[in-house]
Amino acid sequence: MNTNQYDAIVIGGGHNGLVAAGYLARAGKKTLVLEKRYLVGGASVTEEVFPGFKFTVFSYVVSLFRPEIIRDLNLPAHGLTILPLESTLTPTYDGRDCLYRDGDHYQTLRNIARFSQRDADAYDEYARYMYFMAKAVRYILGVIPPDPTTFNPKDLKGLLDMARHFLGLSQDQLYVLAKLMTMSAADFVEQWFESEPLKATLSASGIIGTFLGPRSPGTAYVLLHHYMGEIDGAYRAWGFHKGGTGGLAQVLARAAEAQGAEIRCNAGVAQVLTKGGRTSGVVLENGDEIHAPLVLSSLDPKQTFLRLVDPNQLPDDLVGAVRRFQTLGSSGKVNLALDRAPELASRPGVGRHLAGAISMSPNLDYIERAYDDAKYGNFSREPYVDVIIPSMIDPDMAPPGKHVMSCFVQYAPYKLADGEWTDEKREAFGDAVVNVLERAFPDIRDIILHRQVLTPVDVERITGITQGNIFHGELNLSQLFFLRPAAGYAKYRTPIKGYYQCGSGTHPGGGIMGAPGRLGALEALKDAR
Amino acid sequence: MPLPTPFHSRTSAVCDSYEWRNWSGFLSAGIYEMSHDREYYAIRNSAALIDVTPLFKYEVSGPDAARLVDRVITRDVTRQRVGQVYYTPWCDSRGKVIDDGTVSRLDTNHFRITSADPSGRWFQDVGYGLNATVTNVTADLAALAIQGPRSRAILKEVVGGIDFDQLKYFHLAQGTVDGFPITVTRTGYTGDLGYELWVQPEYAERLWDCLVDRGARHGILPAGIIALDIARVEAGLIMLAVDYVSSDHAVIESQKSSPYEIGLGWAVSPSKGGFIGRQALMTEREKGSTWGFAGIQYDWNALEKLFAEEDLPPHVAGRASRSAVPVYEAGNPGHQIGQITSHTFSPIMKQYIGIGTLLNPHAQIGNRVDVEVTVEFKRKLCPAIIVPTPFFDPPRKKS
Numbered sequence: 034m035n036t037n038q039y040d041a042i043v044i045g046g047g048h049n050g051l052v053a054a055g056y057l058a059r060a061g062k063k064t065l066v067l068e069k070r071y072l073v074g075g076a077s078v079t080e081e082v083f084p085g086f087k088f089t090v091f092s093y094v095v096s097l098f099r100p101e102i103i104r105d106l107n108l109p110a111h112g113l114t115i116l117p118l119e120s121t122l123t124p125t126y127d128g129r130d131c132l133y134r135d136g137d138h139y140q141t142l143r144n145i146a147r148f149s150q151r152d153a154d155a156y157d158e159y160a161r162y163m164y165f166m167a168k169a170v171r172y173i174l175g176v177i178p179p180d181p182t183t184f185n186p187k188d189l190k191g192l193l194d195m196a197r198h199f200l201g202l203s204q205d206q207l208y209v210l211a212k213l214m215t216m217s218a219a220d221f222v223e224q225w226f227e228s229e230p231l232k233a234t235l236s237a238s239g240i241i242g243t244f245l246g247p248r249s250p251g252t253a254y255v256l257l258h259h260y261m262g263e264i265d266g267a268y269r270a271w272g273f274h275k276g277g278t279g280g281l282a283q284v285l286a287r288a289a290e291a292q293g294a295e296i297r298c299n300a301g302v303a304q305v306l307t308k309g310g311r312t313s314g315v316v317l318e319n320g321d322e323i324h325a326p327l328v329l330s331s332l333d334p335k336q337t338f339l340r341l342v343d344p345n346q347l348p349d350d351l352v353g354a355v356r357r358f359q360t361l362g363s364s365g366k367v368n369l370a371l372d373r374a375p376e377l378a379s380r381p382g383v384g385r386h387l388a389g390a391i392s393m394s395p396n397l398d399y400i401e402r403a404y405d406d407a408k409y410g411n412f413s414r415e416p417y418v419d420v421i422i423p424s425m426i427d428p429d430m431a432p433p434g435k436h437v438m439s440c441f442v443q444y445a446p447y448k449l450a451d452g453e454w455t456d457e458k459r460e461a462f463g464d465a466v467v468n469v470l471e472r473a474f475p476d477i478r479d480i481i482l483h484r485q486v487l488t489p490v491d492v493e494r495i496t497g498i499t500q501g502n503i504f505h506g507e508l509n510l511s512q513l514f515f516l517r518p519a520a521g522y523a524k525y526r527t528p529i530k531g532y533y534q535c536g537s538g539t540h541p542g543g544g545i546m547g548a549p550g551r552l553g554a555l556e557a558l559k560d561a562r
Numbered sequence: 563m564p565l566p567t568p569f570h571s572r573t574s575a576v577c578d579s580y581e582w583r584n585w586s587g588f589l590s591a592g593i594y595e596m597s598h599d600r601e602y603y604a605i606r607n608s609a610a611l612i613d614v615t616p617l618f619k620y621e622v623s624g625p626d627a628a629r630l631v632d633r634v635i636t637r638d639v640t641r642q643r644v645g646q647v648y649y650t651p652w653c654d655s656r657g658k659v660i661d662d663g664t665v666s667r668l669d670t671n672h673f674r675i676t677s678a679d680p681s682g683r684w685f686q687d688v689g690y691g692l693n694a695t696v697t698n699v700t701a702d703l704a705a706l707a708i709q710g711p712r713s714r715a716i717l718k719e720v721v722g723g724i725d726f727d728q729l730k731y732f733h734l735a736q737g738t739v740d741g742f743p744i745t746v747t748r749t750g751y752t753g754d755l756g757y758e759l760w761v762q763p764e765y766a767e768r769l770w771d772c773l774v775d776r777g778a779r780h781g782i783l784p785a786g787i788i789a790l791d792i793a794r795v796e797a798g799l800i801m802l803a804v805d806y807v808s809s810d811h812a813v814i815e816s817q818k819s820s821p822y823e824i825g826l827g828w829a830v831s832p833s834k835g836g837f838i839g840r841q842a843l844m845t846e847r848e849k850g851s852t853w854g855f856a857g858i859q860y861d862w863n864a865l866e867k868l869f870a871e872e873d874l875p876p877h878v879a880g881r882a883s884r885s886a887v888p889v890y891e892a893g894n895p896g897h898q899i900g901q902i903t904s905h906t907f908s909p910i911m912k913q914y915i916g917i918g919t920l921l922n923p924h925a926q927i928g929n930r931v932d933v934e935v936t937v938e939f940k941r942k943l944c945p946a947i948i949v950p951t952p953f954f955d956p957p958r959k960k961s
Contacts (some may be wrong), residue, residue, distance in 0.1 A: 044574070058912065100912070104862060109911040116607055117599040136597035137578075168875060275607060385600065425781075428608050428712060433779035 039295075041327040041557070042315055044302045044341065045536065047429060047496075048278075050331035052286035052550030053297075053535040055106040057327070058292035058494035060558050065323065066294060067315065069301030069497060074280070074288045075331075077494050077545060078504045079279025083483035085432040086370040089483070089542045091275035091492060092503065093421055093439040095116060096271055097546040098281075100173065105551075109247065111287040114275035120389030123230040124379055126399065128472035130361075131379040131451045132230040133386060142528050148228035164256055165206045166213055168462035174548050177556065178515040178523045178540045197198020213253045214510060220395050221253035237394040237417055240443065242504045242543060244361035246404030247397055251509045278545060285547075305330070305341045311530035315341075326531050331550060333498055333505035334358050334518035334538040338527070347528055354519035358538070359512060362447035362489025362501035367440040367466045368420075370483035373476040374425070374436050390424040393469050403444055412449025412462045412488075417443045418469055435482075440524055442466050447489040447500040454490045462486060504543025507538050514540055525553040526560075533557045564589045565809060567615040567767035572774075576784055583787050586678075589618040591786040598792075598881065599909070601785035605752050605793045606910050609710035610783030611773060612790055612806055614751075614758065615766075617663075618677045619703050620685060624694035627671040632761040634688050635665060636821055636843070639833035642667050647732045647747050650829050651821045652684075658809035658818035660684065661802055662826065674699070674745075674760070678802040679810070687753030688838060704766035708773060709756030709793075711958055712780040719776045721746060731883045731960040740768055746952060751790060753797020755958040760794050783960040792880040795906045798857050798917055798951025799822055805903040820846055823919060825855030825951065855927025857891070857951035858902055860914040860933060864945045872938045878914055882906035889920060895943060898923045902933060908953060916946075917951050926947075 041057045043050045046068030057064040076091040095115055103113060120135035132148060179191030194556035202210065214219060218239025219232065226232045236247040239256035246252075274281040286296055301318040305328055314324035330337040332540045337356045338347060339353060374383040377391075394400055394417050403413035419441040425430035431437045445462060463486035470477045485510045492501030499505075506512055515523045525533050535553025537543035564584045567573070572592050581592040590613065594601060604610035622631055632639035635650040644649055644667050651662040663676040671694075675681070685696040708716065718726050724737035724746055733749040742765040750756035761769050774782060795802070802808055806824045807817040820843060821830050830843055866876045883905050891897040907918030916933070924931060927950055932943040 103912050111912070113670070113912070114607065114910060116603050117597075119597065119599065136595070136599070138596075140596075171875070388600070428779070428781040433715075 039325040045331035046073035049550030052547040053554040055289040070343035072281030077278035079277035088368040118414040124473035218252040233394040245365040331536040365445035378475035391420040407444030505538035568763035597642040599791035604783040609712040610785035626692035630689040638831040653839030752793040797953040823853035856925040864928035
């Protein structure tokens with residue numbers, strides 16, 4: 034038996050690749066996952082970068098992981114443990130006060146009322162609207178995007194189903210949905226709220242991973258993603274995975290292996306083999322050939338279409354669209370090893386307020402200004418930083434009494450106006466982050482034992498994601514649904530028979546959802562039947 | 563008015579929710595924070611402190627202590643080593659369960675028994691003519707459970723004189739904390755790695771402080787009954803007056819259960835000598851039981867569909883429920899075959915689960931049943947399957 038012959042090969046062992054492998058193997062396909070790094074996870078990895086301190090190197094929370102994947106692949110049996118991450122604390126600019134929101138509803142309203150009584154009164158109404166919006170959009174996450182321009186009966190049925198689904202919304206709700214699809218996050222939340230820390234923090238969800246500011250149109254849609262978890266009630270899969278997002282990748286790897294999939298690390302793919310318009314396998318970077326009639330790429334669209342295959346074999350419209358597919362890296366990551374728990378100036382002491390998100394988003398102008406820097410090719414001098422302290426949630430992340438801090442930072446453009454990223458610029462970027470942190474955590478400088486700073490260039494270098502764009506491509510309306518990654522190619526297929534897409538660059542997009550991996554694998558299996 | 567336990571000064575200081583329960587006449591925190599999520603995950607992810615002082619506690623001592631205990635419980639005391647802890651039911655003379663609890667053999671002729679209900683009179687009556695003393699020590703012993711993956715690491719830092727790597731599941735050891743004596747049993751009601759600590763009430767606050775102080779680095783949190791209830795259903799552990807009725811409290815015969823009918827058949831020793839209920843139990847063992855204990859897992863996809871029928875996303879209570887629901891033969895809504903007595907959404911397994919009693923042979927593992935659920939006030943039937951308990955059984959529990 035030829036050991037290099039498989040039924041299906043999945044390129045890339047990130048979370049979507051592993052999910053796809055789980056589904057392929059579950060359907061009885063002899064499946065091989067090829068990962069170029071020494072460990073699986075892609076951008077969902079946990080690494081002990083500094084002895085005893087485990088960093089969730091890139092991604093840090095599990096936001097929208099699809100419940101059907103949890104059930105289909107029986108992930109709890111393989112160790113799935115999503116720990117609650119319930120609170121959000123927003124320090125004011127000077128760090129002396131903060132807006133704190135958590136599961137204590139009325140306390141949260143009182144906290145908001147300190148900034149604006151009107152906002153406190155509007156808070157529940159906003160949540161109710163978002164519930165209906167999330168309910169509508171939740172449906173989209175689970176379906177193959179129908180193409181509105183064809184007269185294919187299947188597409189028409191899909192559109193009809195979707196229309197019926199949306200028509201289930203009241204007129205009021207449809208209006209809000211239309212606004213949500215087109216407005217900026219800032220304008221959207223300003224329909225309800227007036228106080229800065231609340232407006233800024235809510236809109237910040239709309240800019241994560243995009244090269245857009247809170248006042249850029251289209252960002253309201255991204256904001257909705259944060260509400261999706263509400264719909265799943267007790268089932269909710271929003272939180273911090275035990276062991277970090279790498280812990281989730283390990284769970285997915287075990288689940289795929291339990292279904293019979295094989296995972297090979299240190300096995301980067303150089304090229305997808307094609308002949309006569311169909312694929313026959315892959316060539317590894319070391320020259321080995323591995324054969325399979327099905328090849329799924331979980332890499333981003335640029336890697337999938339422009340590097341792994343010869344673009345000359347592809348239709349010009351696709352090549353053009355993929356080349357123009359926006360993958361502007363916009364975010365960086367700073368991971369800190371801390372000698373002890375940091376303390377907030379606005380809320381001294383160590384408690385559960387440190388076990389949630391801490392959002393450095395004091396006001397809308399602050400974030401918009403951070404974007405202004407990036408627009409013209411600089412990293413933000415005063416960036417938006419989304420902080421969590423994983424060791425406050427999962428004691429296994431750091432030695433007892435010590436802590437790790439994960440800082441998601443925006444903005445850090447992939448391309449700087451004044452030339453390449455250098456070590457000096459990277460450290461200057463890290464300093465900018467620590468400066469911002471210091472206003473909220475006055476003692477932070479004294480307790481940093483180790484600092485890891487990652488720019489989009491580093492994210493690309495380590496994970497291979499084009500321009501270090503964590504979503505494999507901007508999540509704006511022009512790149513979503515039947516336009517993701519390109520019109521006519523949104524159904525996970527490619528012009529090469531047997532070659533499929535299953536990464537975040539496909540519908541429904543980035544975030545640790547697993548939906549592209551699942552849907553990509555299911556479409557490939559449908560064709561293989 | 564319920565009494566404070568010896569830990570009350572500490573538990574009340576951190577009980578932000580003010581949600582107190584009355585547990586056997588003591589104030590017991592239902593939940594400390596406004597949501598039980600973190601308390602539940604402390605049990606499964608770090609360590610949780612649970613005040614279990616309200617358990618009834620008895621000590622049996624004297625030359626005939628072992629004979630007395632052996633006559634009461636269904637397990638074989640002659641095989642219980644000093645330092646070993648038994649979990650066991652005890653029955654009336656017809657083999658119907660009165661209560662269940664733990665029996666710690668502190669010494670050859672010295673036992674400590676926990677129970678859910680007052681049991682002193684029964685123990686004394688059974689011991690008539692034996693040279694043994696039964697003492698109610700409920701008020702003389704504070705009890706604190708520390709449960710969760712980090713519990714051992716914390717106890718290693720806090721407790722002197724015990725080799726925790728050698729302390730096996732369902733065994734006990736004596737040690738000291740901050741100079742005062744303490745009994746540690748490797749027991750609990752969560753199905754996780756965990757211990758229960760038994761001290762004189764005057765040391766209770768110091769014990770709490772030491773554990774919180776050292777445990778903070780390990781993510782320790784106090785946890786209330788709400789979180790505990792979810793964990794115990796996941797562990798498939800029954801509760802008196804919820805999952806079965808004590809034969810002392812039953813007002814009609816059909817409310818009573820034998821150990822075989824509530825999943826405790828494994829704890830009935832057929833080889834041991836005379837004990838109360840033996841004859842009836844041996845007959846039932848031969849003839850088979852009317853009822854069987856079952857772990858029941860709802861079909862979540864089907865549950866989602868039931869909610870979708872009403873245009874609702876699936877919505878289940880975040881807390882465990884002790885309200886029984888009827889169970890029907892699969893596809894035969896006219897034929898009720900039993901009931902689920904405790905049910906909960908399992909946050910760690912992402913499944914809706916329940917425990918209950920079903921007419922035999924419906925309780926067999928793999929059997930399919932229909933369970934009543936209510937969606938928008940409408941009664942519906944959700945397919946479910948009988949699965950082994952514990953539902954959640956991490957290797958660390960016994961390792």
